[in-house]
Amino acid sequence: MNVDALIVGAGFSGAVIARLLAENTKQKIMVIDSRDHIGGNCYDYVNQYGIRISKYGAHLFHTTRQDVWNFISAFGSWEPWEHKVLAKIYPRDSSDNFAYAPVPICIQTIQKLYDSSVQNEEDMRRWLAEETRSIKFQTPYKNSMESAVARFGHRIYNDFFHSYTLKQWEKSPEELDASVLERIPLRYNKDDRYFTDPIQMLPSCGYTGVFKDLLNHPQIEVRLNTDYFQERHCFNSVNFTVFTGPIDGYFASRGLDRLEYRSLRFEEDTFEMGDKDTVMQPASVVNEPSMRVPYTRTVEFKQFLNQRSTHTTLVREYSASNGDPYYPVPNERNTKLYATYQQLAERETEAERRTVLFLGRLANYKYLNMDQAIGNALDHWQQWKKDGMIKTRV
Ligand code: FAD
Ligand code: UDP
Structure with missing residues (x-):
């Protein structure tokens, strides 16, 4: 296969590295994802009622890092939005x-x-x-x-x-x-915004629009429905791989205990409202701290960027131990176990005689927000360049 770099995962971590490689080297890059869409957990789509829904839960972009914003705001189009x-x-x-x-x-x-x-x-x-x-x-x-x-x-x-x-x-x-x-701040004032970061935005054409732009480059090819572990043999000749999936999945054959993740199950209901501006909840997100209901929060997507529709769609989030891995579980057991996986990751390049790097919320087993995932990718890119890991195709 005539590819110089393989990126496993089309979420922010993978897509940002793919773009940096494309813009700064002459390499041919293949991005694969086992899902049938780009965007990782930030993927969104417009439903039949014209309401943009985030398939894996509401995503609000906020950051204090100007370099992250300078980088990502060049893709898609963004509007200010303060979350409550x-x-x-x-x-x-x-x-x-x-x-x-x-x-x-x-x-x-x-x-x-x-x-x-x-x-x-x-x-x-x-x-x-x-x-x-x-x-x-x-x-x-x-x-x-x-x-x-x-x-x-x-x-x-x-x-x-x-x-x-x-x-x-x-x-x-x-x-x-x-x-x-x-993670949850305490305010001594009347600021009832969920975040206080100076930059708080939502993409007007959705995160999927941002990812389309990020990956739209003549040197980048995207293959969906492609699982790394099933198709690995096709990429034997590729010398540079960035893996953004779960690190314990990558090393599953080593027989270590598995890391814990939390997943979510989403239950959706749509209601006819008649009026295009009428909504059902007093806020876009209503948290449910009580044991009287089994779900943790209800999101009314129509409220983000004041979308207009004769309907409204509410999505309830139920936490689950099985399903796609969404949240690393930060406790002592997992922190220790992750350190062992990290040692394996550090030795992987030697073992494979080709560069294999691990990046992102699942591979770094860290509760990263979107801006942190983007920032992490930008920082690693600089480090990899310093360490001589990034080659320009001749
Ligand atoms: P991911 O988005 O998880 O992407 C990894 C990709 O790798 C996936 O698409 C996966 O399919 C693919 N993959 C894995 N294994 C394989 C394999 N073997 N072969 C091929 N492909 C593979 N952040 C915020 O800043 N604000 C928010 O409001 C916010 N809300 C969130 C709400 C929820 C419910 C969740 C779960 C997260 C939220 N986040 C939020 C965090 C945000 O989703 C992450 O920061 C971001 O998705 C991390 O990007 P990533 O590329 O590291 O991982
Ligand atoms: N949390 C809580 N009550 C709330 C909101 C959050 O107990 O009303 C706790 C809960 O443990 C949650 C954590 O704080 O996992 C972080 O909340 P955040 O809203 O940042 O979670 P995320 O959006 O990442 O799911």
Whole structure:
């Protein structure tokens, strides 16, 4: 096969490296993906009601890295969009009097659920100091329960985080690294946006439009429905491979324990609304921290970029232990096991007598957001160039 570089996976990690190789070398690049579409977990499509749906859950782009934005904004077209999330909080008794409150926790959350007299940053700090007064966990916190209770106190922890995390990870926050709940910020002000990064955007023609542009280059060929492990023999002559699938899948024959991942199952319902601007939920994403329902959140896709349709489509997310691997599970067992896989990965180039590199959320076993996956690819590209791994075709 007349290909210089093989990229396994057409998500952001693979597509960014493919583009960099195409633009900076004369190499011929083949990108393969076992799925029937490009875009990895960011893939989206427009359904029969004209509403753009992200097949693998809502994706909001946000970043503090100007270099990432400079790179990715050249592909597709993007519009500013600030994401807001409400959580549906049920009372502790069995009544159905739920309230919607903003996540991350900010002044409005406290006003809505606990104390309407909290008005400004000083009140908020005082109120939280009171909530957390008797809590004495030592830093660094040992797990996500400690890091969350220390910041929010027991009430907020129980209302917002304990059960949601149990549903999402099938593990109590005590069994998860502190990093899981540290993803959720705490605001002392009235900023109820989900993210505060200076750059927050959505692609007007969807992420799929961005990927089409990224991969649209005469030196790049894309083959879908092509699984690396089944077709590996076809690529024996390729000297440079970047693998962005699950690292434990790549080394499955070595007999090590497998890494844990969480998956999601999506349940979709469409409703006729009549009016093109009418929506069903008070926010595009409603989190469901209560054990009263088995799903973790409901996304109303029509609300992103204020799409217009006579219908609306709601998608409920159910966490699952089987299915496509979406989330690495950060705990001690998996961190140690991943380190062993990483050692195998470092030796792989020698063993194969050709360059094999591992990149991305699944191959690096890291909870990477899109901008981090893009940034990770840009950073690795620079490092690989320094290390002399990137050859220009002669
Ligand atoms: P992936 O997108 O997973 O791509 C890997 C690709 O490799 C896949 O297409 C897979 O089919 C392919 N592959 C694997 N094995 C093989 C094989 N053997 N042969 C061929 N192909 C193979 N990030 C944000 O910034 N904002 C968000 O709002 C956000 N929301 C998210 C919501 C959910 C539910 C999930 C799961 C993730 C979310 N993310 C979000 C993270 C985002 O999806 C990732 O950062 C991004 O997809 C990582 O890109 P990647 O290329 O590393 O991995
Ligand atoms: N989380 C929670 N309650 C919420 C939102 C999040 O307990 O209302 C926890 C949960 O453990 C989740 C983690 O915080 O997995 C990170 O949340 P985020 O919204 O970043 O998750 P993602 O969008 O990556 O699924």
